Amino acid sequence: FHRQGYAQTTMAQIVQALGVTKPYVYYYFRNKQEIFEQLSWRPTVECFTCMDFAPDDPRPAHVKVMAGLEQLVRATIHHHPAAFFPYSEPQVYRPEYIAAQKRLANHFYQQLCRLLEEGRRDAWFDFDETRITAQAACSLPGFLYHWYRPDGRLPPEQVVQQLTRLAGRVLGLRHAG
Numbered sequence: 388f389h390r391q392g393y394a395q396t397t398m399a400q401i402v403q404a405l406g407v408t409k410p411y412v413y414y415y416f417r418n419k420q421e422i423f424e425q426l427s428w429r430p431t432v433e434c435f436t437c438m439d440f441a442p443d444d445p446r447p448a449h450v451k452v453m454a455g456l457e458q459l460v461r462a463t464i465h466h467h468p469a470a471f472f473p474y475s476e477p478q479v480y481r482p483e484y485i486a487a488q489k490r491l492a493n494h495f496y497q498q499l500c501r502l503l504e505e506g507r508r509d510a511w512f513d514f515d516e517t518r519i520t521a522q523a524a525c526s527l528p529g530f531l532y533h534w535y536r537p538d539g540r541l542p543p544e545q546v547v548q549q550l551t552r553l554a555g556r557v558l559g560l561r562h563a564g
Contacts, residue, residue: 389468393423393479424484427473430466434459434528435491438498448502449511449560455499456524457551463528464535464543471532496521503558513559524554 388396398419402409416422437458440451463470473480473488480488499521506512514520527550537543 388423388426388472388476393419393472393476420479420481423472423476423479424481426469427480428484430462430470431473431488431491433462433466434470435488435495437462438495438502447509447511448505449509452499452502452506452512452558453551453555453560455502456554457547459525460528460531460547460550460554463531464537464546467531467535467537474529474532499525506558511561513561520558524557527554527557 391400396419398409398412401419401422402412405412412422416425438451438455440446440455444451446454477485496518500517503512503514503517503521507514507517512520531550535546539546541549
């Protein structure tokens with residue numbers, strides 16, 4: 388899917404890449420679309436739940452935001468290239484899948500915006516529009532699909548650290564001291 392795209396990838400190629408038989412694949416999946424959606428779902432869940440902190444987590448909002456954004460970037464890179472399928476081929480997904488993905492995304496942004504507003508009240512963030520700021524900060528890992536290469540100049544963990552720092556700047560994160 389990553390090399391050729393969804394339309395050009397055949398079940399025969401999938402079977403060959405897995406080293407199994409067609410009946411084996413069809414035992415678990417009805418069709419190519421179901422495989423594609425399954426490959427996309429795990430990264431979607433991992434990325435859109437990174438702002439879900441335990442109710443008794445005592446850390447301040449700004450720390451949670453930065454930890455969540457770091458996890459978002461890390462999960463996006465970890466699940467390369469499947470994390471990028473929704474960006475590169477959004478037309479492939481069934482309406483039910485898109486609806487479920489949208490529910491997760493809305494939940495993510497509700498959590499993030501709540502934490503951002505709390506952090507702004509505590510004078511840790513300096514921004515104007517909460518939702519626009521949240522979306523701008525999250526667009527950094529979202530655009531990885533255009534340029535990220537696992538064998539690129541920087542190792543993955545360095546990319547995580549760089550993008551997390553940049554997201555903090557987008558949020559207007561104030562440094563202690």
